[in-house]
Amino acid sequence: xxxxxxxxxxxxxxxxxxxxxxxxxxxxxxxxxxxxxxxxxxxxxxxxxxxxxxxxxxxxxxxxxxxxxxxxxxxxxxxxxxxxxxxxxxxxxxxxxxxxxxxxxxxxxxxxxxxxxxxxxxxxxxxxxxxxxxxxxxxxxxxxxxxxxxxxxxxxxxxxxxxxxxxxxxxxxxxxxxxxxxxxxxxxxxxxxxxxxxxxxxxxxxxxxxxxxxxxxxxxxxxxxxxxxxxxxxxxxxxxxxxxxxxxxxxxxx
Amino acid sequence: xxxxxxxxxxxxxxxxxxxxxxxxxxxxxxxxxxxxxxxxxxxxxxxxxxxxxxxxxxxxxxxxxxxxxxxxxxxxxxxxxxxxxxxxxxxxxxxxxxxxxxxxxxxxxxxxxxxxxxxxxxxxxxxxxxxxxxxxxxxxxxxxxxxxxxxxxxxxxxxxxxxxxxxxxxxxxxxxxxxxxxxxxxxxxxxxxxxxxxxxxxxxxxxxxxxxxxxxxxxxxxxxxxxxxxxxxxxxxxxxxxxxxxxxxxxxxxxxxxxxxxxxxxxxxxxxxxxxxxxxxxxxxxxxxxxxxxxxxxxxxxxxxxxxxxxxxxxxxxxxxxxxxxxxxxxxxxxxxxxxxxxxxxxxxxx
Numbered sequence: 359x360x361x362x363x364x365x366x367x368x369x370x371x372x373x374x375x376x377x378x379x380x381x382x383x384x385x386x387x388x389x390x391x392x393x394x395x396x397x398x399x400x401x402x403x404x405x406x407x408x409x410x411x412x413x414x415x416x417x418x419x420x421x422x423x424x425x426x427x428x429x430x431x432x433x434x435x436x437x438x439x440x441x442x443x444x445x446x447x448x449x450x451x452x453x454x455x456x457x458x459x460x461x462x463x464x465x466x467x468x469x470x471x472x473x474x475x476x477x478x479x480x481x482x483x484x485x486x487x488x489x490x491x492x493x494x495x496x497x498x499x500x501x502x503x504x505x506x507x508x509x510x511x512x513x514x515x516x517x518x519x520x521x522x523x524x525x526x527x528x529x530x531x532x533x534x535x536x537x538x539x540x541x542x543x544x545x546x547x548x549x550x551x552x553x554x555x556x557x558x559x560x561x562x563x564x565x566x567x568x569x570x571x572x573x574x575x576x577x578x579x580x581x582x583x584x585x586x587x588x589x590x591x592x593x594x595x596x597x598x599x600x601x602x603x604x605x606x607x608x609x610x611x612x
Numbered sequence: 613x614x615x616x617x618x619x620x621x622x623x624x625x626x627x628x629x630x631x632x633x634x635x636x637x638x639x640x641x642x643x644x645x646x647x648x649x650x651x652x653x654x655x656x657x658x659x660x661x662x663x664x665x666x667x668x669x670x671x672x673x674x675x676x677x678x679x680x681x682x683x684x685x686x687x688x689x690x691x692x693x694x695x696x697x698x699x700x701x702x703x704x705x706x707x708x709x710x711x712x713x714x715x716x717x718x719x720x721x722x723x724x725x726x727x728x729x730x731x732x733x734x735x736x737x738x739x740x741x742x743x744x745x746x747x748x749x750x751x752x753x754x755x756x757x758x759x760x761x762x763x764x765x766x767x768x769x770x771x772x773x774x775x776x777x778x779x780x781x782x783x784x785x786x787x788x789x790x791x792x793x794x795x796x797x798x799x800x801x802x803x804x805x806x807x808x809x810x811x812x813x814x815x816x817x818x819x820x821x822x823x824x825x826x827x828x829x830x831x832x833x834x835x836x837x838x839x840x841x842x843x844x845x846x847x848x849x850x851x852x853x854x855x856x857x858x859x860x861x862x863x864x865x866x867x868x869x870x871x872x873x874x875x876x877x878x879x880x881x882x883x884x885x886x887x888x889x890x891x892x893x894x895x896x897x898x899x900x901x902x903x904x905x906x907x908x909x910x911x912x913x914x915x916x917x918x919x920x921x922x923x924x925x926x927x928x929x930x931x932x933x934x935x936x937x938x939x940x941x942x943x944x945x946x947x948x949x950x951x952x953x954x955x956x957x958x959x960x961x962x963x
Contacts, residue, residue, distance in 0.1 A: 374700050454696040456660075457692075457696035460660040460661060
C-alpha cells in the first residue's frame with residue numbers, strides 16, 4: 359500500500375516535469391524511424407524476392423517485428439538512465455530522503471514504489487512503439503503471440519536496466535553523475551557479449567552470460583525462454599537488493 | 613518521553629556525538645543549543661531513526677530507536693534543517709502524500725490536513741506549488757508535515773534558520789503554540805530563540821554535553837557577577853599611540869580591585885580622530901566595581917566617556933561554556949558560577 363503511494367508520487371513527478379514527455383517524445387520519434395526503415399526494407403526485399411520468383415512468402419515477424427524489437431532495446435539503453443537518474447539522487451540532494459526514511463515505511467516499500475514508477479514509465483514508452491506495430495495489421499497478419507513475448511522481453515530487459523539505474527542513483531546526490539554512471543554500467547553489460555563472440559572458452563562464455571543484450575534474443579524470436587527470464591529477473595532483484603544495501607549505508611556513513 | 617543514555621556516534625575519523633545523556637519529560641519544550649558542528653543534527657537524526665547510534669541508547673515514548681524503529685517513527689515528527697518538501701508539488705498534494713506515508717487512515721486525512729493547515733497558517737496557499745512559495749511559507753509547510761500525524765514528540769532542526777525577523781517571530785509563536793500537545797526538541801545556535809521559547813536548554817559542544825538546565829537557572833548561575841562596559845578616552849589625544857594606550861588602560865583596569873577579568877577590548881578608529889577605547893569587564897561575585905573603575909580612570913588622567921552595567925546574557929554563558937580553549941577565558945574565580953560541569957550534567961561523567 360505504501361509502495362503504491364510512493365509509486366504514485368513518483369509518477370506524478372515524472373509527468374509534471376518535462377522528463378517524461380521529453381523521453382517519450384524522442385523514444386516515439388526514434389522508434390517510428392526504425393519502424394519505417396524496417397518496413398521499407400521489408401517491402402523492398404519482398405518485392406525483390408517476388409520478382410525472383412521465390413515461392414516462399416517472407417515472414418513479417420522475422421523481418422519487421424524482430425528488427426524493431428532489438429532496435430528498441432538499444433533506444434532503451436539510452437533512455438533508462440534518464441528515467442532512473444532522479445529517483446534517489448534528487449531526494450538526497452533536496453533532503454526529502456530524510457522525510458521518507460524517518461516515516462514509518464520500510465526500505466522495500468520506498469525502493470519498490472520508485473522502481474515500479476520507473477517501470478510504468480518505461481512500459482508507457484514501449485506502448486507507444488507498439489502503436490507502430492499495430493499498423494502492420496492493416497496489411498498483414500503478424501503473429502501477435504510472438505509480438506507479445508517480444509514486448510515482455512523488452513519489459514524485463516528494461517526492468518533490469520532500470521533496477522541497475524535505481525541502484526546507481528541511490529549512490530549519489532548528483533543526477534548528472536547518476537545518468538553518466540548508469541549509462542556506463544549498462545553499456546558495459548551490453549558490449550560484454552562481444553567477448554563471447556571473440557572466443558568461446560568457458561570463462562568467456564560465463565562473462566558474456568552477463569550481457570543484457572543476448573538474453574533478449576529468444577524473446578524477439580517469440581520464444582519464452584526460462585533461462586533468459588531467470589537472468590532478467592535475477593538482475594532486477596540484484597539491482598534492487600543493492601539499492602537496499604545502499605540505503606542502509608547511511609548507517610555507517612554520514 | 614525522550615531518554616538518551618551514553619549516546620555516541622562515530623564516523624570513520626571523527627566522533628560526532630560523544631556519550632550524551634539527557635531526558636526530556638512529556639510536554640516539555642527543550643532547546644538544543646550548540647555551535648555549528650556540535651553534533652545537534654546527528655543527535656536528532658539518531659532520535660528520528662534516520663541513523664543508528666554507534667553506542668548508547670535512545671528511547672522515544674518508551675520505544676528504543678534500534679529495537680523498535682517503526683514504533684518510534686510513528687510517534688515522532690521531524691523537521692530537518694531544510695524542510696523536506698517536493699518543490700513540484702502543491703501544498704495540499706504534499707500534505708496528502710505525507711499523511712499517507714505516515715499511516716493516517718485515509719478517511720481521516722482531509723480533515724486532518726485542514727486542521728494542520730489552519731494551525732500553520734498555510735491554508736491560503738493550499739493550491740500553490742511549494743517551489744514557488746516564500747521561505748517562510750515553505751518552513752511552515754515543513755512544520756505542518758511534522759505535526760500532521762499528531763506525534764508525541766516533535767524534533768525541529770533549526771526551525772528558524774534562514775527566515776527574516778518577521779517570519780522568525782511567527783514561527784516561534786507557532787512552535788510555542790504547539791508545546792502543549794507535543795514534547796518538542798528544537799536545535800538552534802541562536803540564543804534568544806532558546807530564551808524566547810524553551811523551558812529547558814541542553815548545551816552541547818564538540819559532541820559533548822556541556823550543560824543541561826532550565827533557562828532561568830542557567831541565567832542566574834552568573835547572578836552576582838556583573839558585566840560593565842567602559843569607554844575611556846585620553847585627555848590629550850595628540851601624541852598618544854592607540855595600541856599603547858589600549859594596553860595601558862587595560863593593565864590599569866585589571867588592577868582595580870573586584871575586577872575578575874577584561875573580556876573584550878576594542879580600540880576606536882584612529883582616522884576618525886577618535887581615540888576612545890572600549891572594554892567589557894566582568895566583576896567578581898557580588899562586587900560593585902563601577903565606582904572603583906571610575907575612580908581609577910579619572911585618577912590616571914583619562915576621560916571616562918561611558919560606564920554602564922550590561923547584563924550577562926545567555927549568549928555570554930554560552931560562549932563561556934562552549935569556548936574552544938577555556939584557558940583563554942578563565943571563568944571567574946573560586947566561586948565558579950559557570951564551571952563547565954553543572955550538577956545535572958555530572959551524571960554523564962566527564963562533561
